[in-house]
Amino acid sequence: MRNQFSGGRSPGSRKRPALLWLLLPYVAFLAVLPLVNRVTPTVLGLPFLFFWMLVATLLTPLSVGLARRADRKRGRA
Amino acid sequence: MNAAVATSIFGAFMVLTVVLGLLAVRGRGSGGGLTEWSVGGRSLGTVFIWVLMAGESYTSFSYLGAAGWGYNFGAPVLYVLAYMSCGYAIGYVVGPMLWAYARRHGLVGITDMVAHRYGRAWPGTAVAILATVCLLPYIQLQITGMGVVVSTISYGAISLNWAYFLGFAVTTGFVVVSGLRGSAWVSVLKDILVIGTLGFLAVYVPLHYFGGYGPFLDRIVAEKPQWLTFPGHASGGLGQGWFITTTLVNSLTVVIFPTTVAGYLGARNADALRRNAMYLPFYNVLLFVPMLLGLAALFIVPGLVGADSNLALFKLVVDSLPAWAVGVIGVAAALSSIVPMAVFMLVIGTMWGRSVLGAIPRLAHRQKLWSQLVVVAAGALALLLTYTAPNTLVRLSLISYEGMAQLVPMLLLGLVWRRLTLSAAVSGLVVGFTLVCVLVFTGNDPVWGMNAGLVALAVNVVVALAVTWLGPRAADDRPDAEVLALEDEFPREGAPRDGAPGEAGVAGVARGTGEAGASASASA
Secondary structure, eight states: OOOGGGSSSOGGGSOOGGGGGGGHHHIIIIITHHHHOOSOSOBTTBOHHHHHHHHHHHHHHHHHHHHHHHHHHHHHO | OHHHHHHHHHHHHHHHHHHHHHHTTTTSTTOSHHHHHHHGGGOBOHHHHHHHHHHHHSOHHHHTHHHHHHHHTSGGGHHHHHHHHHHHHHHHHHHHHHHHHHHHHTOOSHHHHHHHHHTOSHHHHHHHHHHHHHHHHHHHHHHHHHHHHHHHHTTTSSOHHHHHHHHHHHHHHHHHHHHHHHHHHHHHHHHHHHHHHHHHHHHHHHHHHHSSHHHHHHHHHHHOGGGGSTTOSSOSSOOHHHHHHHHHHHHHHHTTOHHHHHHHHTBSSHHHHHHHHHHGGGGGGGGHHHHHHHHHHHHHSTTOOGGGGGGHHHHHHHHHSOHHHHHHHHHHHHHHHHHHHHHHHHHHHHHIIIIISTTSGGGGGGHHHHHHHHHHHHHHHHHHHHHHSOOOOHHHHHHHHHHHHTTHIIIIIHHHOTTOOHHHHHHHHHHHHHHHHHHHHTTOOSBTTBOHHHHHHHHHHHHHHHHHHHSOOOOOOSOHHHHSOOOOOOOBTTBOOOSOOOOGGGGSSOOSSOHHHHHHHHTO
């Protein structure tokens, strides 16, 4: 029942590499900010920064979904 | 005439709110104890958790502050969007972890978790008092937010002071009786109205004033480019560095924020939280509406300064719509104060009922009653402060957030790292919190272009690590599985782990109520 990797050691030893997907929002909102902090080009009329923030907002559920899919696969295995 | 129509609609909805909140616990009697009241008996499914957590995070700030920041500064307002999205993402891990820990040990909030983790009652008491200091400004913020909205949409018929009182009365009216479950039910009404009205405004305002989205956006880009990138317009240092550091620290803080944790603990199972980490970010798209309408207001009602800029959105609404529509939009905004206020009061009550008053042996058997009394007291205190010390509160709420951030090492690091000692966690917290106060109150936030809360959090962690390595070792012989949140119970296909995991751990900190058993049987 208990995950074999969690045997009393630090929880960091549990192997869930798919959780790295959860860093994607941080990349989209923060890491690339210097590149997207601009008004032009406008996309669908939106200034570029605001367009990018919309993209990042929609990327967030996607990245969580990818992490969850991997977790569910692991659960079946 | 206008005032009568808008006020009647508003009044009818306020009555409906209280009724709905009370109906939530119909047929449940007064049983169930603190777990039933504080975390809805850990029985809420995916949909209710979504509605509740969206409801409590989308506060009056979203209508007032977001539009006001958009109007005054422009781009810096995007931090709200960024930290809430990132917070939902890491909530995918933290939510189930806290949920499982609380469930296994029969805990109802963060103060409880701290007391259990460190094996003493007093750290929980201390955290409860600290968190109350940080949360009270939020209640006041909701009260004042509701006040200005109600007085604006009633065309002045309801005075500010009466509107403040109404906010307090309506909220207290249901939350004292029905707790988290009542808040979830009211959130249903709130979310429907918020999604409906913001969706409508998003289409209507550009069409009405600019002849469509194209012309509206073209005009912003052509005339107000300063608002459209960091550091925004005259924002006083809210540049890219500030945005990045604020998003980082707030996204860590939001997952341990007592109101968020109340939502986590209300879940029926961990998977409801994992699903919601995926579905909740969609709600954030709605935040673009007040932000963009704040920008639109620059052209329509120029020259708003100070607290008036918070009304940027409502000036447009009152100016362009018939009274009944003004009333409905006002109800949506008022509920955006009421739902978060209810949950804020609820968690303050829970913290005191459990970890402050409940920690006194003579009082420990009436934890729910104390919690309910503290709800009324906390709300009344916030109301009193609103009458006697009104002010622009967005800054104050930022202080609260940066202060709450200092609990992250004690709680999150503590739950995964056994070596962190109580003295280390407390040292870090004290140093971090003091540093936040010093930086903020001396006007040094942002400091070196960074969020003061993140700077203080870094110092906090360094102190905690140093004291752990150099200070006394903890004398706690409970096993790791009892103390840490190691297993977040990912359900296996075909064998959902909804039911009670081993109740092995109740022995740790003595509890007066035996609720762990009660809640386990309630959800079976």
